[in-house]
Amino acid sequence: MKKLGFLPCLLITLIIGVILEFTKIWQLLVIAGIIGGFLAKNAKTAALSGFLGLLFTWGVFFLANYMKLPCSFTIAFSNLSMFLGIGLILISLLGLFSALIGYFSAALIEKQ
């Protein structure tokens, strides 16, 4: 199987992540990370694409939230900035770990 570089992996993680996010079950985003990592050419590429892929996934939705906000940015985001930060850090870490699951699984399958 042909292994992919950073950008394609990132894009795949991001697209699958956005689709899965619509289920409103954040746990399913693990699948996006695993698939992205599975296709990555090395562990570093997998980790980075997983980390950034899910970071951007939630980032896109946060941005959409901001665009649609019915109240002023100052009120909403000054109060929610802590949550925003926590959320982005956690989802990025989840992306990283799940991508590594994908990568190491692929490596094991290949060796067998």
Place this chain on the structure above:
Amino acid sequence: MKRGVIGLILAVALTIAFLIPLPGMFAPSSLMSMTDPLAGIWGSVYTAKYPSQGKIVMPGLENDVIVIIDGYGVPHIFAKSEIDVAYVLGYLHAHDRLFQMDLQRRLVEGRLSEVTGEAAYQTDVLYRILGLYRGAQKSLELLENISKGEEASYYPQMDVTLIKDDAKKLLDMLDAYSKGVNFVIEGMEKKNALPLEFKLLGYKPEPWTPLNSLEIGRLISWGLTGTFADLELYLIYQGLVGKYGVENGTKFLLELLPIDRPIDHFIVPENESCIYSVNPADPFKTFSFSTVNVETQGIDELLKWIKEASPLLTPIRSMFASNNWVVGGNLTETRKPILCNDPHLQLVVPPVWYEVHYVVKSPDGEFINARGVTFPGIGLIIIGCTQYVGWGFTNVMADQMDFYYYKWNDKGQYLYKGSWKDVKTVNEEILVKTSNGYEKRTITLNFTVHGPIIERKGTKFAICWMGERYGSLEPLALLKYAHAKNATEFLKTTYYFHTPPQNHAFADIYGNFGWRAVGWYPNRTYPNGTMAIDPSKPLTALIPRLPINGSSENVIEWNVNDWIDANEAPTLWNPKQGYVVTANNRLANKTYPYIYDVAWTFADYYRAYRIDYLIRECIKEKGYVTIEDMKKIQNDVFYVPAAELVPEIEKALSGVTDEKVQEALNILKEWNYSMLSDLVAPTIFAKWLSVFKNMTLADEFIELNKTVSGFTISKSELEDLVESIPTSILEAYVKLEPNSHWFDNVFTDETENAAIIIRESFEKTIELLENEFGEDMSNWKFSKIHKLHAEHPFGSIFSWLNYPEWEAWGWSQCVDNIGASGKSGPSWREILNFKDLNQSLCIIPGGQSGNPFSKHYYDQLRLWLNGEYKHMSFPAAPSDVENAESTLEFVPG
């Protein structure tokens, strides 16, 4: 290969750590759920604002309803029936205050630990015992019975046929209100837009029911009549009797808490007589006071537990107060009455009140144009005004709660009227949230014939509280207030307001005005029906102040066949004085025959006296009062205790040469007694008063602790007790009995008097303030100790949910009564102008919305703090609403 396996295992473990749902708000899975951009707390951002134009299809509505939300988030409802108003008000309350409503009903039902876990378990146990929910159920049953034309068994003097239709209508309104709330709950759940508090706690609200609205009413009643003061007094009494014997012990108790205070100010002026109807058949009986030895250690434990188990939502020790006054047209610039009210309740986030205006134009010609404040959870205006009549409330401080103690045998039976009786037991389950779901705990509630038993260390009391024991009809009274076409009709309808008794100041557009201490008060009688409390024998006034011997053959009980009903409550109708002032002060002198029955924990005279004084000054100066005068009075921060006691401090400190003491004294001498944030004098005086009280009274109780066997009082309970002794009583001792034995420090050989304690306490105050704020007195500004502390239930974790801690002025006992803790104060200020009601004014301390992302979260707070107001207009049509922000059209589905 090996490296790959280890990497895979590690990655899987770390991923699982994120996915496994762990308990607590800060577990990774909880944080992820909360922050999920589509399913997390962001949903509540979208309900922060109503759309500028919206059409909402609501099944169950009778007709179209228009709602205009104004620039302060206040809804103006235009409907064709009161049922539709209730429906839409349910919608609006839920939209803006759903979590507040849910939290309060959980508190009443003793179900907080179901969502918060162990932390709230003791609170749940306490509330299950108190039984606010049982009282609410009885109220619902009472309404249902009356709507069917059945008699109210415990209110036999009430003619229910007169209110049968009203009861039916009220039940329909409660039902419509619940449907409105549930419509919002369903909608929010579908859109994932439940308030963020639900997401933080990880649960969803259950559907709202009519019973829940009545439960909220019970919570208010508990906040205003629920007090354990009888037990506190008993604790002191037992100590005093233990040391000095019954006669002297009683004498000392009455010195501390006199039945008639030496300095006081009554609502009914001296030259005025109040009207009331009295049942001439009420005979009085000579009272012989007896005591039974109850272990005080148990009482102390009980009081400690109650304090710990009482959440911020309903403090047991009342920090609530209120002012209302009404000036008749003869003394106003407009020649029509002006009515003012500022109920002092908790300053919390979101505020206690939700403001609303509604207009009903029914096809049968009925027209109501009403505005005022509601409690979220109850679809009725509590305080407010219609196009005819306006009203404001202060707490009567009524005594609707007694405690009974008994003789018990080895079988756990109690002696009642000569025979041993079994306690009635009821098992209830409390679900406590745990890391694995829920833990089911069963508690057993025990009841005697007088009520539920509260127990600690073998000390048992039955609680006889009106709010638990009997259903009540105040929602029905409130419904009828909106229909009163003049003050006479209004006064008639007050008959149905049972609990919590409230001083109703009222006025109408025709110029009538007055006051009534509205409520139903227990008539305590002996088994043969004779009244126990006799105003000609003041010692009988101790009966409702102390626990009652339930095992006595001559047991004193509430006579439900002959309540002291609202018609027997003291009333002033267009009084000669030209105005009425109430500020939780004593109602009347002893010529009112039930004065010792109705209440005893009256507030000090200071606020009432000050308001009275300011009104008289205006009249002396101009011959009338204006709206501007009323605004100034409501925001007055003059501290009467300081005006009365600073001269005494000056006298006591004459001859003291210490530089620091002189510097502080000079600051007090130059002071105009205003509790303003940039002054130093308020800090010195407030601190001194607390130290002075403590140095005067604490030593006696510490001595009792050491010398009386079986008497125990904890440090915190001692501090509370000392603080609860009315300041006016100490003022009276300083001025009238400066050599009273209370000033003597029992631990010294010398005999101290008032002057010595004043001097020593002043020196101690300087020392304490220096330790706290440094030696430079210019740093002791009042703003250092007095700030607004309006907290959200989650405020200790997420401080951004609290209101800003702005500097506050005013103080307990000022007219602008922002309590010492900064957590209580005027929860609503209204000034009703009966010349033109559209020129009325109002304000709440915060904002309409409970959603922290709304611009109405605290948009009125700064105005409120600065003593400013917003217009309280009564637009008759949607197009007349000023500063419309949003127009919502509700149509039947």
